[in-house]
Amino acid sequence: MRDNKSIAINQQGVTVSTASPRTILIVDDSPENLAVLNDLLCPRYRVRVATSGARALQIAGASPYPDLILLDVMMPGMDGYQVFEHLRADPDTRDIPVIFITAMNSIEGEMHGLELGAVDYITKPIVPPLVLARIHTQLELKQARDWLRDQNSYLEAEIEKRMAENELIQEVSIRALAHLAEIRDPETGNHIRRTQGYVQQLATELRKSAKFAPLLGERQIRLLARSAPLHDIGKIGIPDAILHKPGPLSAAEWVVMKTHSRLGSDAIDLAERDAAESVEFLALAKEIALRHHEKWDGSGYPDGLAGEAIPVSARIMAIADVFDALVTPRVYKAPLSYDEARDIIAAGRGGHFDPDIVDAFLAQFHAFRDIADRHRD
Template sequence: MPKTNDQTILIVDDAPENLTVLSELLQPRYRVRAATSGEKALRIAGTDPRPDLILLDVMMPEMDGHEVFSRLRADPLTRAIPVIFITAMDSTEAELSGLEMGAVDYIAKPIVPPIVLARVHTQMELKQARDRLSDQNAWLEAEIQRRMSENLLVQNVSIHALARLAETRDPETGNHLHRTQGYVRTLALRLRNHPRFSAYLDDHIVDSMAKSAPLHDIGKVGIPDHILQKPGKLTPEEWVIMKTHAKLGSEALEQAERDAEKPVKFLTLAKEIAHWHHEYWNGSGYPDGLAGDAIPVSARLMTIADVFDALISRRVYKPPIPFPEAREIIAKGRGSQFDPDMVDNFLAGFGDFVAIARRYSDNASP
């Protein structure tokens, strides 16, 4: 059997002569540490280099082997160290008791050197195999996390690239995407404890809504420039065309959803937001005239976020308005344009929304 200097065995026995016998037997092959009491054994086991295996005498004064074993298992630093019980109690009941506690093996005194060496070697091999498997699992988990992070980054970059594509058609929106995304996340988080929304707005849904928010106007890619960038008021005919951007956006996202190999939650929410974020609580919005709770939660959140940001931002057809005036307009829309409970939470946390607007200011907001 080759010498293995990097493997450590802790021998615990209150009889020095027993420690001497086992140390002389094992030292040619392993690094050996010794303890004559349970307390000392626990201290050694908890310090580096931690033992790869513990040979633990059962019959010891003050703290017997069973108590030592229980305390080893209770400590996260030592609970995984395999333990072989060594005792003069040569009975099936004693052996079963030790194995039922979780010991990996049981050796009776007086020891038989070849048997001790064989059993120790077996447990050391098993320990090395477990360590290799643990290291491999840790590496795999880290690799999975790395790839998931990369995929998430690519996903987020792709979302913003698509949203920026729409934004290039309407260049005066500036940081509109960042602001509305922040508004949606903040308002959703404020509503998580509300009885109407708590069962739906879990962490995953809130994250997916915020991720989806920048795609709310993706359908504007399909609106002609002379309408989208018109500095004055749209004619009734032009307004009909402008309103089609909601359906155009949802149809594009629905096609992307169909092309996916499996359902993608944020695409479902993005489709809801794109299609219905111009619906009104009282049913007077577009494109489908939905009312009340028939409008998806995601779209209702986006409606408040989009309107608030449009009010405080400069557009080709209007200057920005001050935050207090924007607040009053949102408040007046409670129960008509907007979900009343959402408005209440928006108003209660208005300072948070102002902070987001200032953080991502186009230097044209009030």
């Protein structure tokens, strides 16, 4: 419900009033009763009056919203209980406290009003000191509720802001680290952005299947895309003579080149150990860095894992990484066309790559081409 702020906290932490006099709506079809209550309340509060249920709903739903409603039960047309139901059904008025006022002096009537959700029940003829005391109590309670609600809203907004800041810091830190690898291997250019896009596209497509859906929720996909840029961070530890060699690597050089996956995993592991608590995306980044060169048939490195022993994250990264390597120029090769790269990956179905992920790649091949074009070097 929207209403006027009534309290705030100053810089010294002291509660201070920030509101104009609080508004009370009196609803009664009797002019005499309205006059009595109006005379009683006007010195302390802003008073508005309504002589029918329909008019009461109009006033209650317009700014300034009442802080409290005194509602007669017995009225022609729409009675107080019906008015109360309408008030509770409207998001703008459902939190306004209501005190029923009635000439019916019965326990059943009082219980019915309280069961509906009224905060109090006053019988006529009214006793002014008692009415004032009850109104004061309910207004103080509403003020406290409003303050707690506003504090909760503020805290929720602050938490969301801090989480967004933390995510931004993570994104910037990841890209900064990944760009270190790019500096060592400048030919890769926008490789980070492209592979990140490929990974997200594949994971989103795989999520449509019952097999992968439990493993690839929205959060998991977000973490996976965030972690992907660190897959080749280990290349920082590879000598320039090998990393920039224009021709094929010798057997000995290839042994050194293959160490980049473990070098990257170890580097991320060290960063993870320095953290005060577990960092989910680092664990995923370490997994990708170590395993994205494993192959479905067990012929990959560093450990020759096969099939589903290879983490899903690394299986996804494998296709993203290979596709990008095929379609972009390297010091040792010219780029292939998108269709040629597609055919090579399709041929690796069940050998190099997880068959299900190849199928997802083929289904999203158009998206891969779009990402490659959008982030050309």
